[in-house]
Amino acid sequence: MSKKTWKExxxxxxxxxxGSAKDFKTGDWRSQKPxxxxxxxxxxxxxxVYCPDSAITVKDEKMTGINFDYCKGCGICAVECPFKxxxxxxxxx
Amino acid sequence: MPTIKELTRTGDLFTSGHxxxxxxxxxxxxxxxxxxxxxxxxxxxxxxxxxxVSTIYPYTSWDVNFVHNAFENSAATVSGIETAYRALxxxxxxxxxxxxxxxxxxxxxxxxxxxxxxxAVERGHNxxxxxxxxxxxxxxxxxxxSATPFGAHTxxxxxxxxxxxxMQQRKDLTEIMIAHDMKYVAQATPHNWSDLxxxxxxxxxxxxxxxxxxxxxxxxxxxxxxxxxxxIAKLAVETLYWPVYEYENGKYKINIKPKKPKDIEExxxxxxxxxxxxxxxxxxxxxxxxxxxxxxxxLNKEKCxx
Ligand SMILES: Cc1ncc(C[n+]2csc(CCOP(=O)(O)OP(=O)(O)O)c2C)c(N)n1
Ligand code: SF4
Ligand code: SF4
Numbered sequence: 001m002s003k004k005t006w007k008e009x010x011x012x013x014x015x016x017x018x019g020s021a022k023d024f025k026t027g028d029w030r031s032q033k034p035x036x037x038x039x040x041x042x043x044x045x046x047x048x049v050y051c052p053d054s055a056i057t058v059k060d061e062k063m064t065g066i067n068f069d070y071c072k073g074c075g076i077c078a079v080e081c082p083f084k085x086x087x088x089x090x091x092x093x
Numbered sequence: 094m095p096t097i098k099e100l101t102r103t104g105d106l107f108t109s110g111h112x113x114x115x116x117x118x119x120x121x122x123x124x125x126x127x128x129x130x131x132x133x134x135x136x137x138x139x140x141x142x143x144x145x146v147s148t149i150y151p152y153t154s155w156d157v158n159f160v161h162n163a164f165e166n167s168a169a170t171v172s173g174i175e176t177a178y179r180a181l182x183x184x185x186x187x188x189x190x191x192x193x194x195x196x197x198x199x200x201x202x203x204x205x206x207x208x209x210x211x212x213a214v215e216r217g218h219n220x221x222x223x224x225x226x227x228x229x230x231x232x233x234x235x236x237x238x239s240a241t242p243f244g245a246h247t248x249x250x251x252x253x254x255x256x257x258x259x260m261q262q263r264k265d266l267t268e269i270m271i272a273h274d275m276k277y278v279a280q281a282t283p284h285n286w287s288d289l290x291x292x293x294x295x296x297x298x299x300x301x302x303x304x305x306x307x308x309x310x311x312x313x314x315x316x317x318x319x320x321x322x323x324x325i326a327k328l329a330v331e332t333l334y335w336p337v338y339e340y341e342n343g344k345y346k347i348n349i350k351p352k353k354p355k356d357i358e359e360x361x362x363x364x365x366x367x368x369x370x371x372x373x374x375x376x377x378x379x380x381x382x383x384x385x386x387x388x389x390x391x392l393n394k395e396k397c398x399x
Pocket of ligand 1 (some may be wrong): 139140141142143164165197198199200201202227230231232233294296393
């Protein structure tokens with residue numbers, strides 16, 4: 001994003017694009033990576049509730065995967081999944 | 094009571110791309126708050142981690158109207174917006190039903206924002222105030238607040254050879270809010286997501302002010318494993334460190350009563366902020382005794398009001 005000078009900043013520094021943080025990717029913070037085993041997944045969506053980074057993707061009320069653009073690799077989903085369908089592995093870059 | 098499936102339908106009104114630490118409990122709470130509150134909501138925040146990490150210009154994680162002004166006055170700011178809304182609605186200039194939420198960390202709520210919160214509640218504004226309580230001023234580098242528990246190490250209550258962390262008990266803000274004769278006051282944790290969702294919905298359905306104090310695990314400030322944030326919140330309830338209860342129309346209700354409470358050490362020693370207490374039997378006894386007294390007090394209050 002190009003830098004704005006103070007003259008171009010909207011009054012009161014209003015951000016006119018709701019949810020614009022989606023343009024900022026936090027996936028490169030990861031040192032560990034969750035791996036989802038779809039066969040073990042029972043679609044309880046507990047991982048979706050607890051993921052701090054909204055990185056568990058859900059479509060039509062079903063988990064579809066993990067969005068690595070945002071996942072910070074905290075490991076909460078792996079700890080909380082009641083069916084052990086998520087495991088953490090080292091992130092290789 | 095919403096199911097998880099129903100909650101996923103709201104879409105992410107608090108979006109990815111925020112800069113909170115990995116495993117931050119505060120962001121789990123905010124996601125849940127917004128999944129329950131829905132689109133027609135105005136949110137105001139006190140300065141603190143959950144404001145800073147979500148609104149770094151020109152980015153915002155908020156997909157609803159959001160306002161920040163200062164550390165001490167999120168309740169005052171939101172009560173002003175709510176008043177303007179009521180006036181405009183009366184004139185027919187706004188038709189929509191809009192919900193109002195103010196939130197702050199424990200520093201912004203228990204300490205510097207207490208007067209503005211108390212004032213807003215006394216005036217009776219139609220808003221929910223949610224405190225995400227991580228027990229210190231985390232965003233400026235872990236300074237003690239009046240919510241910091243006894244014995245915790247912070248940078249301004251450092252654990253040394255003589256003084257073992259903070260030597261005062263935490264303030265009981267939930268009870269202070271109850272003393273305002275509010276219709277709805279509650280304590281919750283993100284682990285009990287369904288209980289917390291219930292409480293958010295009750296608070297938002299109310300005509301008048303509501304207050305919810307939510308325990309917010311902070312891997313950085315608590316010195317805990319990010320992956321364990323939710324498990325630590327669970328332990329907090331199981332060890333009676335954090336009673337999950339509500340006060341509704343004059344009646345107390347303890348929502349979770351651990352059948353056989355776990356010992357407080359199970360909560361303390363998964364966090365480095367308490368590690369210097371390992372061999373301090375007397376201090377741990379003091380914490381245990383305090384928690385038991387508070388728990389019994391709560392049981393009595395429940396009995397007396399029902
Ligand atoms: C009047 C004022 N004093 C000090 C600060 C600096 N400050 C910014 S965030 C913060 C800590 C906030 O602590 P808390 O409310 O507990 O939230 P947390 O960061 O722990 O989430 C402080 C002291 C400020 N912004 N305004
Ligand atoms: S590791 Fe953490 S950030 Fe990544 S998907 Fe799991 S809960 Fe979300
Ligand atoms: S310091 Fe604590 S409260 Fe702040 S973003 Fe990190 S984990 Fe969350």
